[in-house]
Amino acid sequence: MTEQPTISLITSVAERFAALSDPTRLSLLLALVNEGEHSVGQLAARLGLGQANVSKHLTVLHRATFLSRRQAGTTVYYAVADPSLLPLYDLMSERVRAQFEAWARGIDSKQDDNQGGD
Numbered sequence: 001m002t003e004q005p006t007i008s009l010i011t012s013v014a015e016r017f018a019a020l021s022d023p024t025r026l027s028l029l030l031a032l033v034n035e036g037e038h039s040v041g042q043l044a045a046r047l048g049l050g051q052a053n054v055s056k057h058l059t060v061l062h063r064a065t066f067l068s069r070r071q072a073g074t075t076v077y078y079a080v081a082d083p084s085l086l087p088l089y090d091l092m093s094e095r096v097r098a099q100f101e102a103w104a105r106g107i108d109s110k111q112d113d114n115q116g117g118d
Contacts, residue, residue, distance in 0.1 A: 019064035020085070024049065025057045029066065033086060037079040 005013075020026060027047055032038060038046070044054040058078050061067045068081035 016064050016066075019060050019066065020089075022057065022060075024053070025061055026089070028054065028057055029061060029080070029085075030089075032067065032078060032080050033083075037077050039075045039077050041075070043078070 020029075024047070028043055031043060031046055040051055040055050040058060043049075043058070044051045047054065055076075058067060058069070062069055062078070066080065066082045066085060067078045069076055069078050071077075
């Protein structure tokens with residue numbers, strides 16, 4: 001049987017999940033996964049967001065150790081540092097997609113039931 005995790009470990013895991021809890025941060029992370037290293041300005045342009053906003057979100061992901069960063073002159077570049085979170089994202093995406101599809105089928109079957117009684 002697995003030992004009970006410490007409060008410190010539980011807190012650290014919760015902090016990492018919290019870093020992933022924002023749609024903008026997930027969008028930034030996926031852009032970096034799919035396209036590789038980008039500067040703050042490139043990511044801001046790609047997502048149509050302000051540089052300050054993007055920089056704030058990238059800092060959160062970096063502090064959570066999901067991203068690495070390097071500076072070249074005045075430009076800061078980010079890249080994925082922890083690809084282990086990708087299977088977690090894929091798992092959750094597939095689960096949500098399946099739930100949406102089940103929900104849509106449920107709506108469709110209710111509409112069919114209502115139409116059949118007229």
